[in-house]
Amino acid sequence: MGNCIVAQSGGPTSVINATLAGVVKGNQLNPIYKTVYGGLNGIEGILEERFVDLTNMSEADNYILRQTPSSALGSCRYKLKRSNVADFEKLFAILEKYDIDTMFYIGGNDSMDTVYALSEYAAAHNITNRRFVGCPKTVDNDLMVTDHCPGYASAAKFIATTALQTWLDVNVYTRQEVFILETMGRDAGWLAASACLSGIVDLVVLPEIPFDKDVFLGEVRKCIAEKNKCYVVVSEGARYADGTYLAAGEAKNDGFGHAVLGGAANAVKDLILSSGAASRCKVQDLSTAQRCHASEQSLVDVEESFKLGMSGHMRSADPKFTGQMVGVRRKEGEVYDVEYFATAASNVANHVKNFPVEWALPNYRGVTKEAIAYMKPLIQGSPVVTYKDGVPAYVKPYYMR
Amino acid sequence: MGNCIVAQSGGPTSVINATLAGVVKGNQLNPIYKTVYGGLNGIEGILEERFVDLTNMSEADNYILRQTPSSALGSCRYKLKRSNVADFEKLFAILEKYDIDTMFYIGGNDSMDTVYALSEYAAAHNITNRRFVGCPKTVDNDLMVTDHCPGYASAAKFIATTALQTWLDVNVYTRQEVFILETMGRDAGWLAASACLSGIVDLVVLPEIPFDKDVFLGEVRKCIAEKNKCYVVVSEGARYADGTYLAAGEAKNDGFGHAVLGGAANAVKDLILSSGAASRCKVQDLSTAQRCHASEQSLVDVEESFKLGMSGHMRSADPKFTGQMVGVRRKEGEVYDVEYFATAASNVANHVKNFPVEWALPNYRGVTKEAIAYMKPLIQGSPVVTYKDGVPAYVKPYYMR
Numbered sequence: 001m002g003n004c005i006v007a008q009s010g011g012p013t014s015v016i017n018a019t020l021a022g023v024v025k026g027n028q029l030n031p032i033y034k035t036v037y038g039g040l041n042g043i044e045g046i047l048e049e050r051f052v053d054l055t056n057m058s059e060a061d062n063y064i065l066r067q068t069p070s071s072a073l074g075s076c077r078y079k080l081k082r083s084n085v086a087d088f089e090k091l092f093a094i095l096e097k098y099d100i101d102t103m104f105y106i107g108g109n110d111s112m113d114t115v116y117a118l119s120e121y122a123a124a125h126n127i128t129n130r131r132f133v134g135c136p137k138t139v140d141n142d143l144m145v146t147d148h149c150p151g152y153a154s155a156a157k158f159i160a161t162t163a164l165q166t167w168l169d170v171n172v173y174t175r176q177e178v179f180i181l182e183t184m185g186r187d188a189g190w191l192a193a194s195a196c197l198s199g200i201v202d203l204v205v206l207p208e209i210p211f212d213k214d215v216f217l218g219e220v221r222k223c224i225a226e227k228n229k230c231y232v233v234v235s236e237g238a239r240y241a242d243g244t245y246l247a248a249g250e251a252k253n254d255g256f257g258h259a260v261l262g263g264a265a266n267a268v269k270d271l272i273l274s275s276g277a278a279s280r281c282k283v284q285d286l287s288t289a290q291r292c293h294a295s296e297q298s299l300v301d302v303e304e305s306f307k308l309g310m311s312g313h314m315r316s317a318d319p320k321f322t323g324q325m326v327g328v329r330r331k332e333g334e335v336y337d338v339e340y341f342a343t344a345a346s347n348v349a350n351h352v353k354n355f356p357v358e359w360a361l362p363n364y365r366g367v368t369k370e371a372i373a374y375m376k377p378l379i380q381g382s383p384v385v386t387y388k389d390g391v392p393a394y395v396k397p398y399y400m401r
Numbered sequence: 402m403g404n405c406i407v408a409q410s411g412g413p414t415s416v417i418n419a420t421l422a423g424v425v426k427g428n429q430l431n432p433i434y435k436t437v438y439g440g441l442n443g444i445e446g447i448l449e450e451r452f453v454d455l456t457n458m459s460e461a462d463n464y465i466l467r468q469t470p471s472s473a474l475g476s477c478r479y480k481l482k483r484s485n486v487a488d489f490e491k492l493f494a495i496l497e498k499y500d501i502d503t504m505f506y507i508g509g510n511d512s513m514d515t516v517y518a519l520s521e522y523a524a525a526h527n528i529t530n531r532r533f534v535g536c537p538k539t540v541d542n543d544l545m546v547t548d549h550c551p552g553y554a555s556a557a558k559f560i561a562t563t564a565l566q567t568w569l570d571v572n573v574y575t576r577q578e579v580f581i582l583e584t585m586g587r588d589a590g591w592l593a594a595s596a597c598l599s600g601i602v603d604l605v606v607l608p609e610i611p612f613d614k615d616v617f618l619g620e621v622r623k624c625i626a627e628k629n630k631c632y633v634v635v636s637e638g639a640r641y642a643d644g645t646y647l648a649a650g651e652a653k654n655d656g657f658g659h660a661v662l663g664g665a666a667n668a669v670k671d672l673i674l675s676s677g678a679a680s681r682c683k684v685q686d687l688s689t690a691q692r693c694h695a696s697e698q699s700l701v702d703v704e705e706s707f708k709l710g711m712s713g714h715m716r717s718a719d720p721k722f723t724g725q726m727v728g729v730r731r732k733e734g735e736v737y738d739v740e741y742f743a744t745a746a747s748n749v750a751n752h753v754k755n756f757p758v759e760w761a762l763p764n765y766r767g768v769t770k771e772a773i774a775y776m777k778p779l780i781q782g783s784p785v786v787t788y789k790d791g792v793p794a795y796v797k798p799y800y801m802r
Contacts, residue, residue: 070569
């Protein structure tokens with residue numbers, strides 16, 4: 001009986017620890033590994049042998065871990081480059097040193113590329129006793145193959161709830177006003193679209209639909225004419241037909257070659273005010289809070305994320321199970337139900353699953369019934385939150401212990 | 402048996418409707434008035450005779466009303482000016498027309514000035530059959546005399562929770578980073594201070610403490626040197642010793658002569674980056690969400706707000722009870738407990754209760770134990786939230802019916 005290691009990478013979500021909790025609990029219920037190591041700060045920390053022992057986590061700690069947002073093991077943006085052979089050699093030496101059979105990597109599509117690259121390397125070097133298993137997470141919901149991504153639903157629930165609440169707020173005055181809610185979503189409009197679950201969104205601007213200023217401002221004018229208000233949701237990744245981001249003025253780079261965005265809502269505000277389409281605009285950028293607001297997790301999200309961790313763990317009993325990502329498949333039928341499956345990490349790595357353009361209504365007027373039918377089951381249910389001193393109780397991050 | 406009217410004014414809170422629910426329930430339990438009218442959009446709508454009948458609200462609706470954020474009757478920023486005699490004459494004529502004995506006005510210190518002005522007018526004109534009763538609300542917690550203000554605790558709970566969650570988020574990476582959380586609080590630091598309930602705040606910038614750039618940046622450098630991170634909370638009303646707001650570049654006016662602020666956090670970010678105190682800063686402006694995020698209300702806040710409505714209603718049985726605001730008095734003793742009382746609205750109108758400077762630790766290093774002991778009991782408990790389709794169930798605003 002060898003050991004396993006589990007690590008987290010990329011931007012955190014409010015349920016990324018539920019998947020970690022699932023791996024740990026899976027091994028307690030069905031011991032495949034002697035020790036479950038936690039690798040701190042993803043690949044970056046594993047290469048520095050920064051490990052913690054999670055094997056005997058108590059049930060109480062496991063429960064609190066599930067409600068704790070943001071990667072409890074820490075994260076990294078360190079990209080394992082295929083050309084950097086030294087990193088690969090070092091990593092495999094560490095796995096050997098600690099007798100680690102399986103590495104579970106919880107992350108988004110960059111992390112799935114890491115799983116893919118490590119399994120490729122092992123195959124190319126006839127290393128048959130190391131397995132690499134990916135567990136998905138991303139608030140962006142943009143991973144291929146899986147029906148949806150752990151972390152998305154809880155962010156969507158918070159976004160839809162905040163849309164509803166701020167809409168109530170902006171309507172209390174009779175004065176003319178546009179409210180603009182900015183969500184994350186660099187390349188995919190899933191998060192912005194989720195605001196439509198509130199039922200109050202007038203206009204939604206997704207990255208998938210090229211932004212036509214005149215059409216958009218025309219719709220703002222219609223809303224103002226009709227009710228003196230307009231509730232707009234805009235994705236940080238909203239862009240013009242030529243690919244220029246609305247927020248282009250603030251574009252930077254995160255080290256992976258991704259643009260770091262911000263300010264799409266302010267760009268829309270400037271357009272509205274300067275065009276005279278409305279006389280007053282208020283902006284709410286949900287920013288970091290939307291991906292870590294764990295006190296209103298979706299119960300469906302928490303349970304699926306936990307079970308995906310268990311599923312990955314269980315599948316790894318097969319010595320040939322490597323280079324795979326576990327995912328969620330939605331079953332046919334009226335009542336929402338899922339099953340878990342696995343797909344090659346290469347099917348997921350470096351791809352983006354966009355929000356279907358056919359699910360967007362014309363002229364930014366929201367999303368179709370099909371989109372709502374897809375999203376609504378995901379945000380159902382609320383876990384019972386354990387509080388301490390009036391704020392939610394969270395585990396102390398392992399990287400701080 | 403005459404009638405009463407209840408209306409809401411000023412910026413909404415997440416529990417302003419709990420006070421409304423309390424007035425309605427109070428009259429159901431102890432009928433003083435034949436009809437409980439709701440006046441839409443505060444004084445503005447009352448002058449237009451835009452009323453709804455709330456007398457027989459069901460218990461189910463009353464419960465959902467308590468969890469619904471933002472003024473369900475609508476609000477206004479219309480200021481009743483003492484010089485505008487026509488408004489006063491019109492209002493008293495309307496009260497006579499509808500046989501309204503008592504007007505309950507739920508609002509902040511501008512609203513208390515309205516209560517004061519109306520009772521003064523009545524006294525000056527020997528009108529003895531109209532009573533004006535104020536019920537406090539403001540997320541800013543800056544009303545005099547009352548121990549604290551309905552709405553503050555729920556906003557504080559959300560701010561402290563968000564601070565904790567975003568702190569977990571910013572710490573997952575090993576890179577150097579300052580996180581800056583901006584809260585409301587035009588003149589008073591109560592909301593910014595509430596973030597300290599999370600236990601993770603490094604530096605807090607309150608309006609009451611003149612901002613000294615060099616001292617502040619020195620503390621940022623110390624945090625960075627110690628742990629490569631710094632968690633900063635800044636009030637929108639933060640200002641230099643000469644009174645200039647940090648966010649001065651964006652100052653506007655809301656019609657009451659108050660500056661409308663925004664951008665204090667971005668101003669701090671610019672200072673930090675341009676000084677080289679840290680290489681990376683992230684900003685989260687809680688904006689509108691902090692005052693309407695009702696899905697994590699403080700149970701203490703909801704219950705007190707409801708009971709204040711009942712208290713105001715009950716006290717108004719006394720024909721001489723006018724020009725008064727009901728408030729909360731904290732009892733002596735180890736265990737948090739309160740009683741309700743009334744004070745002249747003139748004691749509250751147009752005053753501001755600041756965060757005590759002696760409760761701020763030197764060099765922006767947070768708040769004292771006394772401050773925590775004051776705030777902590779207020780954010781305790783969580784109401785059971787009723788959901789519908791995955792988002793909280795809210796009443797449809799009366800001004801939209």
